Amino acid sequence: MSRLKFASLLAALCCLSAAAIAQPAPAAAPAAAPTTPSAPAAPAADHLLEGKLAWYGSKFAGRKTASGQAFNPAALTMAHKTLPFGTRVKVTNPKNNKSVVVRVNDRGPTQPDRIGDLSRAAAARIGMLRSGVIDAKLEVVSAAPARTVKR
Numbered sequence: 001m002s003r004l005k006f007a008s009l010l011a012a013l014c015c016l017s018a019a020a021i022a023q024p025a026p027a028a029a030p031a032a033a034p035t036t037p038s039a040p041a042a043p044a045a046d047h048l049l050e051g052k053l054a055w056y057g058s059k060f061a062g063r064k065t066a067s068g069q070a071f072n073p074a075a076l077t078m079a080h081k082t083l084p085f086g087t088r089v090k091v092t093n094p095k096n097n098k099s100v101v102v103r104v105n106d107r108g109p110t111q112p113d114r115i116g117d118l119s120r121a122a123a124a125r126i127g128m129l130r131s132g133v134i135d136a137k138l139e140v141v142s143a144a145p146a147r148t149v150k151r
Helices: 003-022 120-125
Strands: 048-056 077-079 088-093 098-106 114-119 133-142
Touching: 048 120, 088 114, 098 114, 098 120, 114 120, 114 133
Parallel strands: 048 114, 077 098
Antiparallel strands: 048 133, 077 114, 088 098, 088 133
């Protein structure tokens, strides 16, 4: 390539670059508010779930739950995959219409077809100890209390 052709090509590129720089950039969309990873959003008080529910008992007694509390089979608690710890849930056995209000303090169950695991005491209250797994209705009674951050 001759020097003249190279100089012409370079001049053309410079003109194109200058034209591109001189054009105003399209207006950018406003930046979204930054989000911080946190616990799942608190569900509405009328949040209702239906599905299979099991119970877990004495072999887990004293072990740490996902919330950091020791598991107590005599407490009215449950494990749920997404509800925030401290959420109160009314669990109803539709076969006998018995219900109990429990507090979410653990994560689980690990079985994909189940929506929760109850403590032994909660399972006894709704009459599911013999069956082990039942179809149940879960209704959020109250959202988890707000957590305070110590600084």
